Amino acid sequence: xxxxxxxxxxxxxxxxxxxxxxxxxxxxxxxxxxxxxxxxxxxxxxxxxxxxxxxxxxxxxxxxxxxxxxxxxxxxxxxxxxxxxxxxxxxxxxxxxxxxxxxxxxxxxxxxxxxxxxxxxxxxxxxxxxxxxxxxxxxxxxxxxxxxxxxxxxxxxxxxxxxxxxxxxxxxxxxxxxxxxxxxxxxxxxxxxxxxxxxxxxxxxxxxxxxxxxxxxxxxxxxxxxxxxxxxxxxxxxxxxxxxxxxxxxxxxxxxxxxx
Numbered sequence: 001x002x003x004x005x006x007x008x009x010x011x012x013x014x015x016x017x018x019x020x021x022x023x024x025x026x027x028x029x030x031x032x033x034x035x036x037x038x039x040x041x042x043x044x045x046x047x048x049x050x051x052x053x054x055x056x057x058x059x060x061x062x063x064x065x066x067x068x069x070x071x072x073x074x075x076x077x078x079x080x081x082x083x084x085x086x087x088x089x090x091x092x093x094x095x096x097x098x099x100x101x102x103x104x105x106x107x108x109x110x111x112x113x114x115x116x117x118x119x120x121x122x123x124x125x126x127x128x129x130x131x132x133x134x135x136x137x138x139x140x141x142x143x144x145x146x147x148x149x150x151x152x153x154x155x156x157x158x159x160x161x162x163x164x165x166x167x168x169x170x171x172x173x174x175x176x177x178x179x180x181x182x183x184x185x186x187x188x189x190x191x192x193x194x195x196x197x198x199x200x201x202x203x204x205x206x207x208x209x210x211x212x213x214x215x216x217x218x219x220x221x222x223x224x225x226x227x228x229x230x231x232x233x234x235x236x237x238x239x240x241x242x243x244x245x246x247x248x249x250x251x252x253x254x255x256x257x258x259x260x
Contacts, residue, residue, distance in 0.1 A: 031055045032064065036085075039069035039107045041145040050149055057157040063099040063120050064091050065153050069145075072108040079257060081106070082115050083247030092118070097251060103152050105140070105260075112140060114152075115244065116254040123160040126243035129256035131169065132156060140260035 034054040035047055042050065054065045068085060072078075082104045092098020099119040105112055114133055116124035124132070132155050139148035162168040244255040 034058070034064060034066050034091075035149075036066070036068045039071050039105065041069050041105075041107075046146045050146065050153070053150065054153055057153050058093055061099075061119075061123075061157055061160045062093050063101055063156075063160065064093045065156055066091055066100055066102045067105075067149050067152070068102060069105040069107065072106045075108060078104055078106045078109070078111040078113045079115075079245065079255065080248075082113050083245070083249075083251070083253075086115075086117060086251060086253070087247050087249035094119075097249075101156050103136075103149070105145075110259050112137070112258055112260050114256045117251060120156075120160070121244070121252065121254045122164050123162075124156060125164065125254045126256060128159045128168065129254055132159070133256045133258050137258060137260050 031051060032055055033051065035042070035051045037047055050067065054067070058065045068082070070081070072081070076084075082102055085104070086097070086100065086102065090096035091100045091102075093100070098117075100117045101120040101124055102115045102117075103112070104115075112133060114124075114129040116122075116129060132152060135155055136148040136151050139145070139151065159168045243257075244253050246252050
C-alpha cells in the first residue's frame with residue numbers, strides 16, 4: 001500500500017510537470033502583443049514584464065497601451081510611421097482601429113512620438129501627452145528604456161482617470177495634500193470651539209470711549225517694505241513640436257513629438 005502511494009504521488013508530480021508549461025503558454029496566449037521592440041532595447045524578461053503590465057493597465061482603461069521601437073532603416077518620419085502602424089495593424093482595446101495610445105521610438109533620429117486614438121485622444125490630449133513625454137525623456141536619454149516605458153504606461157493610466165480638461169498634476173489631487181488640508185481645517189475648527197468654550201468677551205475698545213470727546217488727532221503713513229513674489233516656469237525636458245493629426249487611413253489622433 002505504501003509503495004502504491006509513492007508511485008501515485010510520483011505520477012501526479014510528473015503530470016503537473018507536463019501540464020504546467022502549457023498553462024503558462026495559455027496564460028501568455030491570452031495577452032495581446034502590445035510591445036513591438038524591433039530595435040531590441042529590451043531583454044526577454046523586460047519585454048514580458050512590460051507586455052503584461054500594458055495588458056493589465058490597459059484593461060482597466062479599456063485602451064491598448066502600445067510601445068513601438070525601431071531602428072528606422074528606411075528613415076520614415078516618426079509621426080507617419082505611427083499613423084501607418086495604426087492603419088495597417090488596426091489596434092484597439094474595444095475593436096480594430098479602436099481605443100489605443102502609442103509610444104513610438106525612432107533610434108535613428110532620436111525621435112519620440114506619442115499618439116492617442118479615440119478614447120485615448122479625448123483623455124490623453126496634446127497637453128497631457130506633452131506632460132508624459134517630458135516625464136519619460138530624461139530616462140530615454142539615459143538609456144533607461146524599461147523605466148521610461150513603465151512610466152509611460154502608468155502615467156497614461158493615471159491621466160485617463162481624470163476627466164478631459166482637468167490638470168491631472170494639480171497638487172490638490174494629491175492624497176497627502178488632501179489629508180493635510182483636512183487635518184488643518186479640523187484643527188482650526190477645534191481651536192475655535194475651544195476658544196469659544198471659555199465664554200465670549202463683551203468688552204472692546206469702544207466700551208469706555210467718550211464719543212463726544214474722542215477723535216483722530218493725527219494720521220501718518222509709513223513705507224515699510226516691498227515684497228517680490230517669484231514663480232518657477234516649468235521647462236520641457238526635451239525639445240518638442242507639433243501635436244495630433246490624421247493618419248493616411250483617416251483616423252484622427254492627439255500627439256506629442258520631441259527628441260531624446
